[in-house]
Amino acid sequence: MSGRPLLNRRLDGLGTTIFAEMSALATATGAINLGQGFPDTDGPESVREAAVRALRDGRGNQYPPGPGIPELRQAIADHQRRFYDLSLDPDTEVLVTAGATEAIAAAMLALLEPGDEVIAFEPFYDSYAACIAMAGAKRVPLTLRAPSFRPDLDELRAKITPRTRLLLLNTPHNPTGMVLTAEEQSAIAALAVEHDLLVVTDEVYEHLVYEGTHRPIAALPGMRERTVSISSAGKTFSFTGWKVGWVMADSPLVSAVRTAKQYLTYVSAGPFQYAIAEALRLPDAYFDSFRADLRRKRDLLGDGLRAAGFEVYQPQGTYFITTDITPFGEKDAYAFCRALPERCGVVAIPNSVFYDDPDAGRSQVRFTFCKRDDVLDEAAGRLRHLAS
Numbered sequence: 574m575s576g577r578p579l580l581n582r583r584l585d586g587l588g589t590t591i592f593a594e595m596s597a598l599a600t601a602t603g604a605i606n607l608g609q610g611f612p613d614t615d616g617p618e619s620v621r622e623a624a625v626r627a628l629r630d631g632r633g634n635q636y637p638p639g640p641g642i643p644e645l646r647q648a649i650a651d652h653q654r655r656f657y658d659l660s661l662d663p664d665t666e667v668l669v670t671a672g673a674t675e676a677i678a679a680a681m682l683a684l685l686e687p688g689d690e691v692i693a694f695e696p697f698y699d700s701y702a703a704c705i706a707m708a709g710a711k712r713v714p715l716t717l718r719a720p721s722f723r724p725d726l727d728e729l730r731a732k733i734t735p736r737t738r739l740l741l742l743n744t745p746h747n748p749t750g751m752v753l754t755a756e757e758q759s760a761i762a763a764l765a766v767e768h769d770l771l772v773v774t775d776e777v778y779e780h781l782v783y784e785g786t787h788r789p790i791a792a793l794p795g796m797r798e799r800t801v802s803i804s805s806a807g808k809t810f811s812f813t814g815w816k817v818g819w820v821m822a823d824s825p826l827v828s829a830v831r832t833a834k835q836y837l838t839y840v841s842a843g844p845f846q847y848a849i850a851e852a853l854r855l856p857d858a859y860f861d862s863f864r865a866d867l868r869r870k871r872d873l874l875g876d877g878l879r880a881a882g883f884e885v886y887q888p889q890g891t892y893f894i895t896t897d898i899t900p901f902g903e904k905d906a907y908a909f910c911r912a913l914p915e916r917c918g919v920v921a922i923p924n925s926v927f928y929d930d931p932d933a934g935r936s937q938v939r940f941t942f943c944k945r946d947d948v949l950d951e952a953a954g955r956l957r958h959l960a961s
């Protein structure tokens with residue numbers, strides 16, 4: 574070989590994800606994994622059986638249509654009308670993807686040119702940085718700071734330049750649990766309209782809001798024609814392994830994203846698409862009880878973390894709790910999380926890896942609470958050893 578680096582320079586610093594690293598550490602040590610955000614129980618039995626029926630009936634066992642099966646696209650459109658009074662054409666304004674991660678990647682690849690700037694909330698979900706880099710664009714962080722993690726809208730305005738192409742929003746926000754208020758969304762929308770910016774918004778935790786209300790920014794004046802909304806089934810229905818996500822936008826934007834998406838996976842999750850079409854039509858009681866159960870788990874783990882000595886930042890949404898480790902005399906979240914499985918038999922995620930400036934989140938550690946009660950109780954009991 575010529576000695577030229579094998580890895581594209583755009584991906585420098587983007588090696589193995591922190592989730593793979595910490596999940597491997599959980600497996601190696603037998604620790605309770607409160608790091609990666611996946612439930613330890615399956616979602617509704619009726620949805621699982623719908624996937625089994627589709628498999629047995631031969632629906633989706635071959636390539637599904639590129640945009641997604643019509644049944645699912647219609648169900649997505651119906652869901653937006655039902656919960657947000659948003660009208661979508663399922664044939665031209667909905668695109669099914671391999672989870673929200675592919676939707677984000679396809680959107681970045683389709684909508685960005687090399688040198689464009691993308692403003693995104695920091696800490697970022699780690700795929701954002703990779704997708705922006707692969708598109709040849711530059712990420713510009715808007716740092717959310719403890720304890721409230723509210724966006725500084727004056728700082729946002731100051732960061733907009735002639736090179737700014739796109740705002741990448743995430744609400745409810747992973748990892749902090751922040752949920753944008755109506756006033757914040759209106760201010761962000763006004764900036765997007767004023768500067769003629771595109772907006773891509775990751776809303777995968779839309780049904781997991783415990784304080785406040787989720788409302789798609791696409792519903793605001795002037796935003797429909799410039800917004801790509803992304804969501805998925807994994808977090809709402811607890812089937813994260815099925816990887817069924819979707820893009821919603823005006824037809825020209827969906828067409829652009831589809832152009833990139835077709836050269837990524839082309840299609841995926843055929844039989845599961847039929848099952849998620851049924852899942853999206855579950856009664857309100859399902860969504861209400863699911864949210865209430867996760868709120869209870871949030872409080873259960875939050876109380877346990879406080880008893881163990883962590884400073885706990887109460888999340889408004891998602892199924893993650895961000896904490897601070899300075900009460901233990903600790904400052905380095907990454908070193909803390911690397912040692913935690915041996916010290917206590919628990920795995921968590923250092924938020925510092927989600928910042929361009931690691932010092933901004935140096936002492937923050939994220940735990941997930943989408944686990945069984947007995948697992949959360951056991952983890953909290955193990956973590957109390959830190960106090961001693």
